Amino acid sequence: MDKKRAAFLSIFVFLAVNVISLARVIEGYYGKEYSHVYPFMFAALISTALATVAFFIWKKEEYKN
Amino acid sequence: MTEEKKNKNNSSDDQDMMKLVDNLNRKDDVNLNRRAFLKASFGTTVAIGLATTPFGVMSAVQNDKDDSERVEIADANELAVGEAKNFSYPTEGDTAVLVRTPDDKYVAYNNKCTHLQCPVFYEHKDNVLLCPCHKGYFDVNNGHPIAGPPQRELPKILVEVKDGKVFAVGREYRHG
Numbered sequence: 385m386d387k388k389r390a391a392f393l394s395i396f397v398f399l400a401v402n403v404i405s406l407a408r409v410i411e412g413y414y415g416k417e418y419s420h421v422y423p424f425m426f427a428a429l430i431s432t433a434l435a436t437v438a439f440f441i442w443k444k445e446e447y448k449n
Numbered sequence: 450m451t452e453e454k455k456n457k458n459n460s461s462d463d464q465d466m467m468k469l470v471d472n473l474n475r476k477d478d479v480n481l482n483r484r485a486f487l488k489a490s491f492g493t494t495v496a497i498g499l500a501t502t503p504f505g506v507m508s509a510v511q512n513d514k515d516d517s518e519r520v521e522i523a524d525a526n527e528l529a530v531g532e533a534k535n536f537s538y539p540t541e542g543d544t545a546v547l548v549r550t551p552d553d554k555y556v557a558y559n560n561k562c563t564h565l566q567c568p569v570f571y572e573h574k575d576n577v578l579l580c581p582c583h584k585g586y587f588d589v590n591n592g593h594p595i596a597g598p599p600q601r602e603l604p605k606i607l608v609e610v611k612d613g614k615v616f617a618v619g620r621e622y623r624h625g
């Protein structure tokens with residue numbers, strides 16, 4: 385699998401991670417289980433950062449010429 | 450007549466030919482849609498990811514509020530073994546019950562029943578917490594429901610005995 389395709393597909397993986405994390409964070413917040421909020425918040429932020437990296441890799445390859 | 454028909458044919462032929470041009474553009478089209486799709490997906494990913502932060506911040510704020518309070522709720526010898534006393538923690542509205550259990554431990558729970566919010570009492574005879582509204586029973590040692598309609602445990606108030614006094618030092622909603 386070339387770089388562009390990997391970056392492309394990984395964004396959907398990060399999207400899924402973020403959706404799940406957001407659901408857990410909201411659940412933790414309203415369930416007053418604050419200790420559950422932070423790990424999922426960090427997971428979401430890290431996956432957002434990685435998605436940004438993947439997006440720019442993809443963009444560079446996509447608009448190369 | 451025949452002439453007219455011919456023209457008609459021709460014009461529809463032309464239109465068909467024109468449509469074929471779309472085939473040449475098609476690859477471009479797919480690419481453009483895919484690009485737009487990925488960009489939208491990326492935008493969604495970022496939006497959802499960042500949407501978690503307000504909850505994190507609010508949790509931190511609420512957590513501070515909840516835990517920082519340390520309140521004296523009773524004298525250690527005020528209650529005999531097997532007795533209970535009502536108090537409020539962390540705010541006036543959050544009524545709670547402090548129990549000195551038969552094995553001489555202090556436990557405390559908010560006493561709003563997790564079914565429909567009736568007040569829960571300590572029943573010395575059976576050593577349980579009892580909600581009279583619909584006969585809900587909670588285990589006095591951990592606040593978990595043991596019989597009746599309630600499904601969730603009572604919020605547990607963390608107590609500390611120090612210098613002959615009982616303090617409430619925090620609260621846990623989900624425990625054990």
Ligand code: FES
Binds near residue numbers: 562563565566599
């Ligand atoms: S309100 Fe307590 S059992 Fe229904």
